[in-house]
Structures are given as structure tokens and as C-alpha cells.
Amino acid sequence: MARDQGHSLPVRFAAELLVLALLAAAVASYRFDLGERWFGWGPVDPAAEPALVLPPEGLRLPVSRPAPAVAKAGAHVDVDPAQVALAVNPLLRGKVLGPHYAVLVQDLATGREVFRAGASSIIPASTTKLLTSVAALETLGPTTRFATTVRWSPQSRRLTLVGGGDPFLVRTPASGQGLYPQRADLTTLARRTAAALEADGVSRVRLSFDDHLFSGPEVNPTWPAAYLDDVTSPISALWVDEARADSGYGFVADPAAGAGTFFARALRQAGVTVVGSPSDAAAPAGAREVAAVRSATVGEIVERTLAVSDNQAAEVLARHVGVATGGQGSFAGGAAAVLDTVRELGVPVDGDRLLDGSGLSRSNRLSADTLAGVLRLSESARRPELRQVLTGLPVAGFTGSLQYRFDAGPAQALGRVRAKTGTLMGVHGLAGVADDPSGARMAFVVVADRVDAAVDLDARVRVDRIAAALGACRCGVGSPS
Template sequence: MGRRDPRHSRGPARRLLWAVPIVALVAGAGVVVAEPDTLDRAESTVRGWVDDLRGVDDPDPGAEPAQVPPPDGLVLPDVEPPVAAALTLGATPPSPAQVRRTLAGPLGQRVLGGRVSVAVAGLTGPAAYSSGGAATPASTTKLVTAVAALHTLEPGTTFATRVVADGRDVVLVGGGDPFLERRPDADAEPDRADLATLARRTARALREVGVRSIRLGYDDGLFSGPSWNPTWPETYRGDVIAPITALMVDDGRPAEGSGRSLDPSYAAADSFAALLRQRGIRIVGVPRESAAPDGATPLAQVESAPVGQLVDRLLQVSDNETAEVLLRHVGLATGGAGSTKDGVAGVREVLEELGVSVPRRLRDGSGLSRDNLIAPETLVGLLQVAAASEQSDPLRGLFPGLPVAGFSGSLTFRFDAAPPAAVGRVRAKTGTLRGVRSLAGVVVARDGTPMVFALMADRIAEDDDETAEAVLDRAAAALAACRCGRAG
């Protein structure tokens, strides 16, 4: 689940497809029957999706002249497309019968295996259609982690990696920055803090007080509990994910080679020592684990991107280490000690507060654990809560990070075999484990009906994973192509 460029275009033919979802999103904003303030918030939500969609590609004057804005000072009359005109008579929530008929074909495929769970609903209100029970969610678990992080941590919160000194004893203190890197990367999204910058600032501070030789320690005590989740397969160790600590660089990857470090805190401190040596600071011995002493003098620090940007990137590329780090921050923010167990308890507390059903079992924040069991109604409930939240509510930050079918993040190269109606109309978080595929997000039907959905299959036969994934894509595409409003 490595990082990829979140923006991807397939040329003018694909870009033209944006015109339809934009109309549908705006026209379908009033689809939910609810209190006026809830309607306003839902409408604001879908208008936010429109803004995100418009920002993917600037219109090409040669291929899509109608989408190019007029020059400043020139006002053109509004032209109402037929679909929008039809919807002005009154939008309606999704029809249970229509949704059921729409999904019957793709979700009835044997390739999905013996357990398929699904829930589809409007932006508010009960599910229009649901079937099956709790299932292994894979990386759609990250929706739960993201909501908990956005709810408990201010979106502008940053995590500092610090250096403190007590005489010639210098300690590198991890602050739980999941995107800390060894060296600057101008192309990274979002902006990243890095050890090279921290080493430069530290060396300058040391020289100012006449110190050129130090003993280096490192402190990763912000998080507690086991760094390795016992419910993860041992085959993941050193390869799929690193042990989770408060001091990691490059997602726990080693300075050279591939895979993941088995001791990311030491690896970070060792890289920091090498960078200090390049700045003329002599390191006595090797870095050692050492708690920062009380009253130590601050020397330098670098800060992460804000939490809102971390969540956005987490959802776009399905970053496992970031999900696990944020889970531990949720634990700290809800009164725990920063362990995985504390984070899970914090997630449950958040969901109960939001009125969303809690997972039957939750063992991690990334979805790598096969012990997780989450009902599709839980994922749909989270999406509904975010859609109906106040404009200023941090939960609104959930939607910009959802990959767009055929265009961005983990959906960049998906939906190629699905009906074209899905491209640009579906925004969803993916879930992928061996024998498990899931997809959960938002979709706007052809008649302008906005829906939230969760599609899960966790008993897929060996060698059928990719085919099953394509079937779930077609199911989401069918929702995009349907006329699922009650009046449809």
C-alpha cells in the first residue's frame, strides 16, 4: 500500500465525465428528508465534493470548451440541464427496491464467496438496503480510525520531533509524527518534517554553546504497550508494516534496502547521528534508548503536517503506519496511555458519542488484522455522520481524502473494467487482504440521488481476489448508473 501520486488523468475523454457528476451532486443535495439544518449540512457536504472534483483537472479549451469559465466581467445566463430540471421538483431518498434490484446482479456473483455484507443509505436516515452481518473490513477500517482522529484531535494539531540536551547528553524525542522523513522531499504531499533539517538546527544550537561532541539518546516513550500487534501475521514483520513507535522515519523503512526496520526507533536515531556527523558533531558511542531528563534544554524541533492533512493522505493511499500512529494518538487524546488498546477504546468512545454502532471486534487502526469484524452499517453510519455534520466540524475532512474512482489514490487504476458511469461518481475507501475485498464511500446516482455504501466480501476463494474486486467495482458502478430515487 505504497504511496502513489493522488492525481491521475486519463485524458480529455475522462475529464468530460466530470460534468455529469457535478450536476448530479448539486441537484441531489436536497435528497434527504430531515430537519432543515441537517439538510443544509448535507447540501454543503455534497457541494464540497463538487469543489474537490472540479480541482482534479483544469478544463481543456480544445476538448471541453463549455467548462472553461468566461473572462472576468462577462456574465452568462445559467443553463439548467434536463436532469437538474427534473430534480427541482423534489429530491427523494433512495428506493430500497431500486437499490436491491441494482445490486442483485453484481453481488450475486459466486466469485464473491460465501459471505457478502452490504449496506446502502441516503445521506441521513435508515439503510435503504442491507444484507449480511459483520465481516473482515481490511483497510476500510481506516475510515473508523480517520473519524476518531478527526473527532478527537483538532485538524490543525501537529506532532513535534524534538531534540533536548542535558550538558553533553542529547536526546532525540519522538512525537508520533507518522510522516517524518530522513531528508527533505519537495514533492511529498503533504509537506513533511525531516531529520536532515532537525540535524542542521541541532548542530547550529550546539555550536552556539561551544559543544561539538555529544552522547546521543533517543526517547520513544510517548506511546506505550507492544509496538507489534499480536493479531498481525508474522509474515508481515519486516515487510508489510513496521513495529509502531513514536519515533519512525520513512514509514519505518531502513535507510538502505527495502522492507521495514525491525527497530524503527533505533533506525531513526542512527540516521540522525549520521546527519549530525555530517554537520561536524562528534557522536560518542552509538545511540541508546534514554528518556529525556526533566528540565532538559530544548535545542531544536520540526513539526508534522496538520492532522487534517495526515488523514487526507492516509485515506488516499491507505497508509498502514499512519493509521496505527493516529490510533495511538486517539488513545492519548481520550485519556489513555498511547497503546493500541487505548486507541481502540478511544475509537469505541467516539463512535458511541456519535451514535454509530461500534465494531464487533476491533484490533488495530489499519485493518491489517484479520480479527477485526465490522458491520457495513457501521461504515455507512460514519459516512452519514460526517455528511450531516456542521460546516465547521472537523469530520467534514473525511470526504476530501476518499479516492475518486478512476482518478486518485488507491482507486487511480480501478474501475477500468466497470461501466463508465462510475468514473468520477464514486468516492470510496478500499480494503484489500488475501481473500478479502471491501469498498465503502459515497456515490451519486444518475438521477442525482446521493448515497453512502459499504460493500464487503471476506470469504473469497484463492486466486479469485482480483475478479472479486472487479465485481465490487461493478456494484458501485451500478449504483452510480441507477435511478435509485424513490420517484425513479
């Protein structure tokens, strides 16, 4: 009897172990959804795998069909040079535009020249931003985002705020509320950093800031010193609110230091003890990224830059182009890379000269053909990655830097002209596209760069009226005038 009990003990013990194993497996399967994940048992989570959710019993869905075209492509309408001349020539009479100007009109689709008058090369002012924008979209891609990161070095207990060249980085979420495009902010970055440090058991740090993505001088040597009062800030890979001073007027002298100071304050508010003042230093090799915020896309940045003629954003984009093409993220490197990129896209730039990406330098020189060439590129169906240059152009009488213009001239032009403005002292210009009522589509450039101060406003109005004449004329071949 005792022998029989001895033989049964291992059997009973094995059976109990098997029962316990089955119970453990059941609990694990329930707790971690192993049955569903491994064998497809159980319900599908519609939030995680919506494509696997079956329709209700008895539901019959219609067979899907291709969506109809929103609008059919219109037939090309040739531009009549005679009609363009009739519209433009009367507005070139007199001395309002001064002794040096350029006017060029091309068929937007074919590039055929239909009207030309004046000089072969002009000071482009902010129409330069067309080239910078095309180069940025081509080299960086329209969906690229710039990351502002925080890196942690445990050995030195040092945290480094690293600028990634986000031109629209702001202080707080409220600073960017309601603005296009959406802004990344340093307050959110500080909160994410504090959470990451807390998870690592870190509560006390020293702080540095790193703006070394770009190189060279922060202020272009060809710009007048007065520009730093209210036109543009020093250019940096790290700033907040485009380096605007807290007073709301003018700019800070050291944008990166300003960003570092604000970030230190935001970290303290998030519960991190920051020892001393932030210092300017590159992130140590091997420092670990603990938090990041990302900018709007390059395409969105381009649209905003063109719409409001944002000088700082244009300069940041130009420097990114310089870095992306293997050159220098400096004024000279960025400008050279912009011209090289435009040339590689097939637009002749012989004789052109750029010293910045915004057009603030009066030493810049571009031909009207170059400006028209980049406009045609942005409109081309073969270059969809450049489309946001066209969609970013201000609309006459409605948006951006043209919102309060075009109040003189034919009302039919309102909404039919999209153009980039170009304004410096003594310089007034527009470069854009006009879609007239007859279906003719034109790329045009109108720039006067030696305007007498006595007729400065009159010259700007005259430039607008030339563009408006194109938007209102019936310049299509065979159209009644």
C-alpha cells in the first residue's frame, strides 16, 4: 500500500504543475492578449487595426468607383503679344518707374516671351525669396521638418539645447496659437525634458545651448546696420519668436543666448534645478537625446515665407540649402547653393549674383528671365514638389503682402494675380503669375530699382497697375480686347 502511494506522488505532483501552468498561461493570455496576437483569437481592436474589423452581419457595401475629377484641365490658351503690349505699354510712359526697370511677360506653360522692356538685370529685393524657396523645396523636400533637441551628458551632468534651424520656434504654445503654420515651442520641449530626466532620477543639471548648425557671420556685411533695428535679426540656428525682443520692438543681439535663457526658465518651472546661467557650447560627443520638438514642414514654411515676405525665415532656409548640398550654412554658402540648385533645375543664372537668401542686400542682381524661370518651374506639373512656391504667393487684394494693395487699376484683376513683392528703398517689384479672363496664363516680372523718393508711392502703385493690367486683359489669342 505504501509502495503504491509512493508511485502516485510524482504523478499527482506533475498533474498539479500542469494545472498551474495552464492557469498561468490563461492569465498571461488574458493579460497580454497573447491569443489574439499569436493566433487571431478574440475581438480586433478597431483603434489599433481598423482594416481587420469586419462589417456587421448582413451589411452590403456598394462597389467603390474612382472619384470623378474635381475639375477638368483646361485647354492651353496662347498669349497674344499684341494684346499684352496694348495693356502694358501705356503704363510705361512717363518717369514714374525711374530710369532703370525691367518688365518681362512669358506664356506660363511654354515659356515663350510675349513682352519685354527695360534692363536685363535688376536689384531683385524680396523677389529673391522665389529662388530661395525653390531651392529649399528641391534640396530639402517639402515634408522635411527641423528638430530642436535636448541632449544629456551624464558624465558632466550637462544638458544641451541644440538648435536645428527651426525658423518659427516660439516660447510657449500660446505664442503660436492661431498662426499658420503650426509652431513648435520651448515650453513643451522643457516639459518633455523634465519628464525624461525624472524617469532617469535626474533633478539638477547645468545647461548649454548649441547653435553651431550654421556658420559664418550672423549679420550680412552687405546689409545696412539700421536693418537690425526693425527689419531683421542676426541669423541663427537657434532662436525663439525670430529673435524678437520682449518689448515687441526690435531684436535681441544674441538670439541663441536668448533662447537658452528662456529654456532655463522653462526647465525651472517644470521642476528641474538649473545650476548657473546657460553657456554657449556644442553638445558633447555621445550626448543622448532626451527630448525634441519638430517644426512645420518645409513646404509650409515656404508658403508662409512667401506670403508675408519673412526675411529671417528666408535666410534660415538658404542656410539649410547650403548645409544640405554639402557646403556651408553661411550667407555666402547658402546663396551660392541656392543659385547652383536653380541652375541644376534648368534655369540659366549666368550673370546673376546673390549675397543672401532674403533679398535685403542691394548688391544682389538677378535677370527677369531667372525670376520668370523659377515661377514656371513651380507651376509645372512635372515638378509637384515645388508647387508650394505657387500656392504661397500672395493673392492680389486678398492675402499676405498684397492684401491691402491693388486698390488702383481694374477690379477684374483682384484674385487673378498672384505675386511675390520686392521692396527696398528706391526698389519696387512684383514677380508672379496672372490668369486673365480669356484663359491666358502668364508669368510676369516688373521691377523698378532706381525710383526717385519723390514718387516712391506712385512707383509702387504703377507696378501694381502693370500686374493688374495683365490680370484683367483678355490677352488670349482670338479673344476680344
